[in-house]
Amino acid sequence: MTQNDFELLVDETESVADGVLALTLRHPLGEQLPAWEPGAHIDVLLGTGLERQFSLCGDPADRSGWRVAVLREPDGRGGSLHVHERVARGDLLTVRGPRNRFRLESAPGYRFVAGGIGITPLLPMLAAAEAEGASWSLLYGGRTRRSMAFAEALLRRYGDRVTLAPQDETGLLDVGSAVDGLPAGTLVYCCGPEPLLKAVEERCPAGVLRVERFRAGERPADGDGPFEVVLAQSGRTLTVPPxxxxxxxxxxxxxxxxxxxxxxxxxxxxxxxxxxxxxxxDSVLTEAERRSGETMLICVSRCRGQRLVLDL
Known part of the structure; x- marks a missing residue:
């Protein structure tokens, strides 16, 4: 653990759809948890070298606990299976965060598009948009109705602003119905599998789309040569090999x-x-942030040239 990690108690577990387990995490001494805003996620350190990110999907005003929902992925990298098969009520989990790269920006209207477990970061956004009195709608797709977490609760709470589209009932998600002909000022928020994100990106006007990816996007195969990195805080120069x-x-x-x-x-x-x-x-920075070149994600991004100076 680092100074930024802390342990939380698994206070509740609940099956919220086929293959989706929700966990409620609380401080073991009942203390309030750090504040967060819609779109935030936490890192969960699973103790076996596994570290996974899960979106907070509860109520930001309730600082007594954090809620996350985890999709069981048999063909994944092992994190979801660990949660489903080995995490139980009463366990302590090491977490880090919260952090937010998917903030809900102020706008007169929103179109939310979710695919599968991608509904989780959007749940608190819907509540925030409702509280602001903004115009909004949600298009929510999944394999089957039974696999779509929180679907019935969303219908009960928001009525016809929510459109459910289980693939076995309606076919592939009709992205155009959500993003074509958007009123001026409307922002689109989308989270889900990569094919859905790409489809929405292709249909959305420039500048209106905000996405969060759970998996890395495609990366270029070229441009992987060596370069130097200068660490400004220490003056050290390191060579980053191919x-x-x-x-x-x-x-x-x-x-x-x-x-x-x-x-x-x-x-x-x-x-x-x-x-x-x-x-x-990376799959995090916006196009404007990329163009500015003021920051980079050092886990995947490299250098266009021979030298970078970083604030490290």
Whole structure:
């Protein structure tokens, strides 16, 4: 554990859909948990070298506990199976966070699009949009109705603003119905599997889409040559070899940095760039943030050139 990690008690477990387990985490001494906003996630350290990110899907105003929901993925990397098969009420889990790279920006209207477990970060956003009196709607797809977590509760709470689209009943999700002809000022928030994200990206006007990816996107196969990284805080210069990340290089040199997914999806290792041009390969930064070149995710991104100066 680091100084940024702490232990929480698994106070409740609940099956909220076929293959989806919700956990409620509380401080073992009943203390309030850190504040968070819609779109935030936490890292859960599972004690076997597994570290996974889960979106907070409860009520941000309730600081007595955090709620996450975990999809069982038999063909995944092992984190979800660990939670489903080995985590039980009364266990202590080491967590880190919360962090937020998927914030709900103020807007007169929203279109939310969720696929499967991608509904989790959107749940508190719906409540926030409702509280603000914004115009909004949700298109929520999944394999079957029984596999769609929180689906019936959403219908009961929000009525016809929620459209459920189980694939076995309605076919593939009709993205156009949610994002075509958007009123001025409307923002689109989308989370789900990569094919859904790509479909929404292709249909959305420039500048209106906000996405969160649970898995790394495609990365370029070229541009993987060596380059130098200067650590501004110590003045050290390190060489990043081909096939080795900046994160791996600085950690091998004994530099302590925060990191989590090592796949460019969580944003934990975002680092300020003082000189040089990053070759962005993450799935977190917006296009505007990429163009500015002010920060980079050192777990996957590299250098467009021979030298970077980082605030490390």
């Amino acid at each position: 096939g080795v990340s900046v994160l791996e290089t600085v950690r091998a040199a004994g530099v302590e940095v925060l990191w989590s997914c090592a796949e460019g999806t969580c944003g934990t290792c975002e680092t300020d760039v003082l000189e040089g041009t990053p070759d962005h390969r």
